[in-house]
Amino acid sequence: MNNKEEEQDVTASFNRNEPDIASSSSVGYSGYGEYFHNKELQQLESDVQFRQKYQKEHRVSNPTLFQGCTIYVNGRTNPTRFQLHKLIILHGGTFKHYLSGKTAVTHILATELNASKKSSFANFKVVSPEWVTESIARGKLLPWQDFRIVQVSRLQGKITDFATVRNCMDPNFINAFFKSSRLHHLSNWKFQLRDNFVKEFILSYNDTIPDQKYVYFHIDFDCFFAQVSAKIDGKYDIHATPIAISHGINNSDISSCNYVARSFGVYNGMWVSSALKLCPDLKILDYEFDEYEAISNLFYSALKDIGIFKMVLPISIDEAIGCMLITPDITSELLTQKCMQVRNAVYNVTQGYSVSVGCGPSVLLARLALRKGKPNGFHISWFDTVTExxxxxxxxxxxxxxxxxxxxxxxxxxxxxxxxxxxxxxxxxxxxxxxxxxxxxxxxxxxxxxxxxxxxxxxxxxxxxxxxxxxYFQKKSLSVEINYAIRFKTIDDVDIFLERLALHLWEKLRDSNLMTRQITLKLMKRAQGAPVDPPKFMGMGKCDALSKVSNLGTNTQKFGTIASECKTLFRILSVPPEEVRGIGIQFHRLTDSNQKVGQKSEQREITTDLFRKRDHPDDDITNEPSKVAEPHTPVNPTYTSPVKNYWDRHLKRSITPFQYDFPDQLDPEFMSNLPKDVQEEITSHHKVVKKANRSLRTKLYDDPRKQIKQTQDLHFIHDGRLVPQLSFQGLSSAKQISETLIDWVDATVEDGPHEKDLELFTSYLDKLAEQGRCHIILHLIKTIKNRVDDHYNANHEGLEQWEYFLIRRLIPILNKAKPDVKFNLVFDL
CATH class of the missing domain: 1.10.150.20 (5' to 3' exonuclease, C-terminal subdomain)
Structure with a gap:
């Protein structure tokens, strides 16, 4: 009799002889504990009776294969739970119908577990059902370790700690969260890859010539997370079984899925519950962070050691661009050989992991070629003509x-x-x-x-x-965000959490020997009408995103200053603590802390977009300066409410919450009793106040006869007055404003300028006129007039509107300024 026939015979026999436990449980019990205890005794007694009867009918001796083993089945299995029950008791084991305690069973049978079950079963012997069937087939109890379904890695034991830390006020919450966060690991890996590249570039690539031309190889793993986790798991074929990677089930999101799963409509970012509806056979595997990192290191080692690339540019943990020098003998056939060489090298070094390759004379063409080469292949985009x-x-x-x-x-x-x-x-x-x-x-x-x-x-x-x-690969910002399990009750809870989160990011700043001069606080506020408890347990739900920026005015690495600024920004945003669902901190404008005092850092290009918000850091353009001047697009400016305008105009700029006078000398005894961070902050503030008391502006007020050519915030003009410096859209230089106006005319020469844009510009000119700065007004009007003349022969429809604007609106402003200089503007209408 084979195993299948034996299972069918056992099942039929068991069905005929199983007692009616429900009918025997009608006797009254004093409580649930006594009821379940008696029920368990009846089930054990029924199992013993069935084993004895089966052995007598089939003349089988008393087996002891699973003697001493108490086994519990979790979830759906193959064979089914019912069949496993019979096989276990017939071979001397004890079957548990439910878990009454952590020491109640010796083994747990399961096909797969979600993240929470992996955490709760971390100390159990969790094996696949094949352990039972294979042991019966071989007639001996096989090692359970060969059938374990949770492969414990170096990092896995630490990752599961977050399942037990769900309170954001727990001191271990932040560390536990980031140990289990996929995005945090990806960010750290990318950070380390780029940092390592910068260090290696200085040593290895310092002979690189800027004008060198390359052939680019865009190299990328195929569904990296799914490929690695499937190989570690060992039970599924990545090319045949639909596989997805996620922390749990239902409301957990999918971070990676293989191409088989994608054929069913599954995609990255989809909830597991939605994916299972499209693909019921989808296998959900957990993350293997340490293996991802190990394979990534082997991947980059293979690319560096292959010997065909002048540079290897890190894009992400599983993606890179190899730069090979162009030589006269390059052909499509040669590039094909190189692509195969790269794929084979990665496959051999990583012991079985495949990559796809796209090759082309530009990064763009290599990227597009990679799309055609996926999955598990390569494509060459090398052309002889522009038409091709x-x-x-x-x-x-x-x-x-x-x-x-x-x-x-x-x-x-x-x-x-x-x-x-x-x-x-x-x-x-x-x-x-x-x-x-x-x-x-x-x-x-x-x-x-x-x-x-x-x-x-x-x-x-x-x-x-x-x-x-x-x-390009130098650090430009540092950030940290947590959008899970954020639940505050009071403002004190927020302050404590902000201090811990700021400390986490400050340690990175310190370890990188960097300083910051701009801090952004980001908050996710529960949207109006959104449920307090979202569908995803402790998740964020539907939220409104808010942010606030603080320009420190000077580079700093002091934790006390950073933490205090974060608390202040939270109060400015005025979000009730119980409404916060996510929180993040970002450091911008990083500089080297080893830089000498007074040494000027590299100035980033200031974009001259006419109507862009200058005080929003997310809009800053940090790319390298463009070689070709770009036309800038006037868009409709955003007009805020009068109330917001009032607070922006008065609270932020002119009203100081409170004023106090510093003594000339600080009391040493008083200072020694303060925390170190507070001492540093007070000392720094004291120096600023003393310097301000001796400032040039203070001396001016004391001696009005003293003439000043120019200060940081005040301009001395021709009639002896000292007036505030004016700026237009964040630009104070007449040269920069002129360049912006030229771009404005170029972008609107066909349809003419927008009315609201004109209002903004004329408002700026009115302010100049009030200060009598006719020479600046004249310069700007001439700039517009000359640019309009440049387009005159093109016969654009918008020229007439520009000329009307010049004559009817700008010239009267110039006349109102009562200039002392003569001017002459001629319009060929």
């Missing part, structure tokens, strides 16, 4: 281009109709009028980027990554 290059690019969708996301794609389709691919866009942009419309829809920067992409070339960001990788 355009034909290759044209069949891709707009969203396949880097930096062109869903929102940009939607705006283009709303303006021009159904633009399916790049070929449709190329046809549209052949008409100059459509280029102007596109600028208005997506902005001049994105328009310029698309025009560059149409020729298969790289944008400025990709060029700077290759030409100046040392600067």
């Amino acid at each position: 290059c355009h034909a290759f690019i044209d069949h891709f969708k707009l969203k396949d281009l880097p930096g062109i996301g869903y929102s940009t794609d939607l705006k283009i389709k709303e303006q021009f109709g159904n633009v399916q691919n790049i070929s449709d866009l190329r046809d549209l942009l052949e008409r100059p009028s459509n280029v102007s419309k596109l600028i208005k829809v997506i902005g001049s920067k994105n328009t310029k980027k698309l025009q560059i992409y149409l020729d298969g070339k790289d944008d400025d960001e990709s060029i700077s990554m290759v030409k100046d990788p040392h600067t």
Whole structure:
């Protein structure tokens, strides 16, 4: 009799002889404890009777294979729980129908476990059902370790700690959260990769010539997390079984899934419950963070040791760009050999993991070639003519281009109709009028980027990554965010948590020998009408995003200053503590703490976008300076309420919460009793106050006869008055404002300027007129007039509106200033 026939015979026999426990339990009990205790005794007695009867009928001796083993079955299994029950008791084991305590069983049978079960069963012998069937087939009890379903890694034991730490006020909460956070690990890995590259670049790539030309190899793992976790698990074929990676079930999100799962409609970011509806056979595997890191290190080692790349640029833990010098003998056949060489090297070094490769003469073409090479393959985009290059690019969708996301794609389709691919866009942009419309829809920067992409070339960001990788990969910001299990009751809870979170980020700042001069506090506030308890346990739910920026005015690495600023920003945002669902801190404008005092750091390019918010750090452009001047797009300015304008104008700028006078000398005994951070802050403040008391402005008030040419915030003008410095959209230099005006005219020459934009500009000129700065007004008007004249021969419709604006609105402002100088403007209308 084979195993299958034996199982069927056992099941039939058991069904005939199983007693009716429900009917025998009708006797009254004093409580649930006594009821379940008696029920368990009846079940054990029934098992013994069934074993004895089966042995007598089939003349089988008393087996002892599972003697001493008490086994519990968790979840759905194959064989079923019912079949396993019979096999266990027939071979001398004890079957548990429910867990009454941690020491009640010796083994647990399961096919797979979610993250919470892995945590609660961490100290159990959890094995697959094959341990039972294989042991019976071989006639001996096999080692349970060979059938364990939870592969314990070096990091896994620490990761599961977060399952028991769900209170954000627990001192261990932040560390436990980040040990289990996928995004935190990815961010740290990317941070380390780029930091290591910068260090190696100084030592190994210092002979790189900026004008060198390369062939680019874009190398990427296929569904990296799923591929590694599946190999560690060992039970599933990544090419045949649908696999997804997630921390748990139902409301947990999927971070990675293989191509088999994607064929059912599963995608990254989808909830597990939704994915299981599309693919009921989807296997959910847990993260293996230490293995991911180990494979990534082997991956980069293989690329560096292969010997064909001048540089290896780190994109992420599983993605890189290899730069090979262009030589006269390069052909498509040679590049094919190199792609195969790269794939084989990675496969051998990582012991069985596959990558896909895209190759091309630009980073863009290599990226698009990678899309055609996936999965588990390669593609070469090397062309002899421009026509061949355009034909290759044209069949891709707009969203396949880097930096062109869903929102940009939607705006283009709303303006021009159904633009399916790049070929449709190329046809549209052949008409100059459509280029102007596109600028208005997506902005001049994105328009310029698309025009560059149409020729298969790289944008400025990709060029700077290759030409100046040392600067590109340097740290530009540090951030930390927690959007899970955030539940505060009082403002004191918020202050304590902010201190801990700021300390976590400050340690990174200190370890990197950096200082910051700008701090951003980000909050996720429960949206109006959203449930207090969201669908995902302790999750964020539907929220409104809020943020506030603090410009410190000087570089700092002092924890006391940083923590105090974070608390202040929270109070400015005025969010009730019980409404907070997520919180984050970000440091901007990082500088080297070893930099000498007085040494000027590199100045980042200041964008001259006319109507952009200057005080919002998320809008800062930190890319390398563009070589080609870009037209800037005037957009409708955002007008806030009068109440907000009042607070912006008075509370932030002119009203000081309270004033106090510092003594000339600080009391040493008093200072010694203060915490070190407070001492440093008071000492720093005291120095500033003393310096302010001796400042140039104070001396001016004491001696009005003293003439000053210029100070930081005040300008001395021709009639002897000292007036505040004026700025337009964050720009105070007349040269910068003139460049902005030129871009403004270029971008609106067809349809004319917008009325609200004109109001902003005339308001600025009125302020100049009140101060009698006619020479600046005259310079700006001439700038606009000369630029309008440059476009006069093109016969644009917007020229008439510009000329009307100059004559009817700008010239009267100039006359109102009562200039002492003569001027003459001639208009050829």
